[in-house]
Amino acid sequence: MRINKELSKGSNAMLVLSVISRRDMYGYQIIKVIGMSSESVFEMNEGTLYPILHSLEADKCLESYWCEAEGRRRKYYKITEKGKKVLASKEKEWKEFSTAVGKVLGGADLVGA
């Protein structure tokens, strides 16, 4: 992470769901894609990603299947209908959150409060 890890807490699962929602992906690839599309702001650790994938699968937001290609064993993840709903709700929450941060930083002057 180029940025403070604490900031990204809570948003990682949303980012993972988001990239998988566009095409099935395997773990290692997810890290690369998130790294590239964020221009290296996010460099997710494997110790962060794999537990997220496992818990999203346990929650029925993702399904997995193994593929063998180029002599490599890869575990692909696919988003479920539930996963799409959860993603939409997380994206909505993210917008609400980032808008609220903007308001506080912007300093709507509520000194009379």
Added chain:
Amino acid sequence: MRINKELSKGSNAMLVLSVISRRDMYGYQIIKVIGMSSESVFEMNEGTLYPILHSLEADKCLESYWCEAEGRRRKYYKITEKGKKVLASKEKEWKEFSTAVGKVLGGADLVGA
């Protein structure tokens, strides 16, 4: 919090520094001001705020002084020069972070990655 608490991790200290940078404030007031200016998206717990204030003071980002008014004992916090620099850096980091989230969600299609 109306939103997932995990999302706001890492941004609370920035929000606190930001509101204090505009005028000296005491703890209870900080919670109210952040709550109002975020339109209740943030409802910071006292158990969250006070440790933040104490650690920011220990880091010389804030200074405190007691005031007696309306029969109430209040501990006011004032931002220091160092605090202003830390705030500026946190705001920069926040912009970088939220921009990066937008890029990943937006889905710059890097499927070739």
Added chain:
DNA sequence: ATAATTGCCTCGCTAATCAATGTATATCAT
């Protein structure tokens, strides 16, 4: 040969936050 990359995984730790609790005073309703 061996180092780097790909690809999966787990475990122990840290740090931020929360809920609950404690203390004390002031104000307002009953």
Added chain:
DNA sequence: ATGATATACATTGATTAGCGAGGCAATTAT
């Protein structure tokens, strides 16, 4: 008067996400 609510400070124990470090195994580059 009594109790409820709001103000105002603070601490503590539990939770949880993410991190760093490590392990295992195959392939590719040097």
